[in-house]
Amino acid sequence: MRWRDLFNGVRLLFFNFRKKAKGYSHKKSNNYTEFSIEALMEKQNSQEFKLKxxxxxxxxxxxxxxxxxxxxxxxxxxxxxxxxxPIELHFTYSGLIELYYGQREEWENSLEKCIQYCKKDISLFPSFKKEWINDEIFRLKCLLSMYEKGSEEYKKREKELNNYEWRPPRIPSFQRLAIIYEKLGKYEDAINVCNIAISYGLHDGTKGGFEGRIERLKKKILKN
Incomplete structure (x- = not known):
């Protein structure tokens, strides 16, 4: 879990290395005091985090x-x-997609369920992306708040925050649904899934990406 890693990392820095970390300050002396260690611990103790x-x-x-x-x-x-x-829901959907696809030969309607959860995850993506970015920004601000303004470490963290760019993790549902549709001979549907993934700036981890997948699908359409 990303949040658990963050809390553990911040705790380690705050409690074990606060006297050693160059530039560290426990004083609320910068513009990000609302993202202090206290704010982080408050979030950890919230019902939302406990449920997460x-x-x-x-x-x-x-x-x-x-x-x-x-x-x-x-x-x-x-x-x-x-x-x-949205974040926990996405990873839950991914687990169900993997499970149902793996059991498609054993369980009745397993492939249909896999398709259903792929569609759910694809529909969820905009909310997932928004929540993921919010979490990342909060994490970076928490880390920045732990250093005295003007210190080298503060400048490093501030640059990281100011230059933050969304780097989407791999979202398996797009590729899985495209593969399923391709195997079912639903090439147009597979192309549509690929185009949606491309519009979101996603990559499927293959050399040609979703663009290459579309070209292969178009060739199959021409052959039929």
Missing amino acids: KKIGDLRNKAESINDRVEKESILLKCESMAQND
């Missing part, structure tokens, strides 16, 4: 078990709990 942690722990449990039926039950519970959290 609970969902994350359940997802980690689901990933660690081999029983597919139990895994599905846990992930569906996570889905119900994460309705107001």
